[in-house]
Amino acid sequence: MSEKKTNRRDFLFTATYAVGAVGVGATVWPMIDQMNPDASVKALASTEVDVSSLTPGKTITVLWRGKPVFIRRRTEEEIAEAKSVKMEELKDPEKDEDRAKNPEWLVMLGVCTHLGCVPLNDKGDYNGWFCPCHGSHYDISGRIRKGPAPTNMTVPKYEFVNANTIKIG
């Protein structure tokens, strides 16, 4: 068999393998993508909450994307306490102003950043939240102060649709 012939055959086989591999990849993708959130789940990405009945110092928990969201109407003292914390005392430094656009309202995902448990209200060493699973303490701004959790509780995207309604997502 001549040199040239061998090359052509090699090219043919390589091309066949390459084209075949593309097809396998294109076939595998739908099987993987079907496990991603479907269109109906994505459509439920936002939820509106009526907060008119919430008095200062109270927290309500609402469900958003299957997870709890804490909405706390903070008292003047709580706001002052949250603002007074020095950045160097924090494990994950973040100003209270950046977490609560309107300082009276704190809206955050009620999910401990350690391993996903739901922290308890008005508990812990910092007058905020306490996660019973592995003992993470959060302050009144939802920032991690003590315990294994690495970061502050997440603030989701939200907006006030009107004075009484918060739209999360």
Add this chain to the structure above:
Amino acid sequence: MKYFTKFLIILIFLSSNVNSYSAENIEYLKTDWSFKGLFGKFDRGALQRGYQVYTEVCASCHSMKYLSYRNLAEKGGPEFSEAQAKVIAASFEVTDGPNADGEMFKRPGKLSDKFVMPYENVEAATAANGGAYPPDMSVLIKARSGGADYIYSLLQGYDEPPAGITLDEGVYYNKYMYGNKIKMASPLSEGIVEYSDGTETSIEQMSKDVTTFLMWTAEPHLESRHQMGFKAIVYLIILTILVYFSMKKIWSRIETEV
């Protein structure tokens, strides 16, 4: 290749066999459906007009329970803008709840809501329509063996009953209905809706539009199916050719013919 021909003949036999399921063979009215064929796509205008006919005419009796308002803005559908779809959704009153007091309440529809049903349940729909349940329209086209042609013909098939056929109260004569008797009065009449794009509102035009719309509700991914199908088949043909020549090469090592 003879082998392949034979294979195809068997296939054709089988599919003709399947097609002959329908007991009666009626000639349906024909029209040029934009969604037929290898590259078939929906006519956006027809879908939007068809949606109008559905909401203004059909929806007073026929539910569409598997569709959501968000579908109206999705690719491959009527493709209303998201803002338009939101306005459409908000024009419907949706029952939600229970609220914190445990009560159900009404609110304007959102994109994620399902199409509002005209009746609470099947029984209510049946009772309100003289004992005949107006079928849900979500997959209606696929649920009738004549498909789009059947619905298109049915809408235009109302006629005076021929001599010898007597109709009970609330029963109408339709050339294309199975058994020719239908409990739905002719739903369309000239000018029953007013199209904003100035298309004439003849019965034929409205039938075509609403049937196109129903085809989409039954097969919302028809366009991507056609597009993907073409790519897949072209790809398979290319790979088949490559494999064919690879096979010839490999088998040329021994004297036997493949």
Add this chain to the structure above:
Amino acid sequence: MSDQEYIPKSKFGKWFNDRLPLLSLASHLTDYPTPKNLNYWWTFGGILTFCLITQIVTGLTLAMHYIAHADMAFESVEHIMRDVNYGWLIRYIHANGASMFFLAVYIHIFRSLFYGSYKSPREIIWIIGIIIYLLMMAAAFMGYVLPWGQMSFWGATVITNLFSAIPLVGEGIVTWLWGGYSVDNPTLTRFFTLHYLIPFLILGLVVLHIWALHVPGNNNPVGIDIKKPSKDTVPFHPYIVIKDGFALLMFMIVFAFFVFYAPNILGHADNYIEANPLVTPAHIVPEWYLLPFYAILRSVPDKLLGVIAMLSAILILAALPWLDTSKIRSAVFRPLYKQFYWILVADVLILGYVGAMPAEGLYLLIARVATAYYFLHFLVILPVLGLKEKTLPVPLSITDPVLGGSPNIAMAKNKESLSQ
């Protein structure tokens, strides 16, 4: 080749192979000596393996979204079709995959009938194949019930009612199958469970089917025993692999055509109407691949005998290796059998056709004649033919068309008849 002990080259390979001889198995599979004259009808074994894997993979992904509950099954299928990413594609592949699977299995079975692949020493392969076929029918039937449309519901009602034909215990068995007094939610959930289980049983049987095949080796179009390995054989890889691959791609083009351009043509429109226990569809028919047996069932006017006839039509195949008395395997060298073979093919197609038609008048008469002929073929024609038929001379090897000195017309005719 496969007869020699395989010794891995690397040290680790040897260590591993001594403990679990996977490498020996791989070597056996790649070197497996295959008759070099296999035609394209032999590629359907590989195609069927592809079909089974496709059904299992798409089935698993569908099961992630499907809800086996009478109130929610139909809706969950619509959810798959509308909202799940590529859900429509996966469902259409699964639904049409069942039809393609049966198309392939029928070709596979009729290939075996033509070339006498069921005969000694391959009876066990054949019987395992019949069991796989029966399980396929069970899986397909239960799968058709899952969307909970009108045909699902009434198909389930009609088929489960077949068991009521059994004297004395029939009614009890039907109630037991249903888990109630009609086809309802308990029926649906158990059908889903079994529909999920059966493909894995089939997978296990396929391993046995192939194992049993690898003991005597493949039959071939000439139908003679060959020496392995010899110049009559080629190693499975790459020769047969690439040929099977080519045929599989051709098959996939047809498959893709159905999935993308005619996904509902093989199904029934009534199955897009949600199940309603109060209304029976005007015309109940099973899926096309069960039609011949449905025709046999309906052609017998007695309930119990009809069921027995239908079951016998399948089970009689298991006795085929002993009903066919001919020593010659391939129909190529059996001129009379070849005629009867094609009559049988036509008979089964006719049964399929009348199975789709209303059971009345001329259709019923045709169904009865065709049913009678079906049994006649296996019970009378085959045993007698094997004893009386004058066969053509058979060559001694595939490569050398020599049959004790006489010129071999059969070999030339062989190629012709395959592409007929």
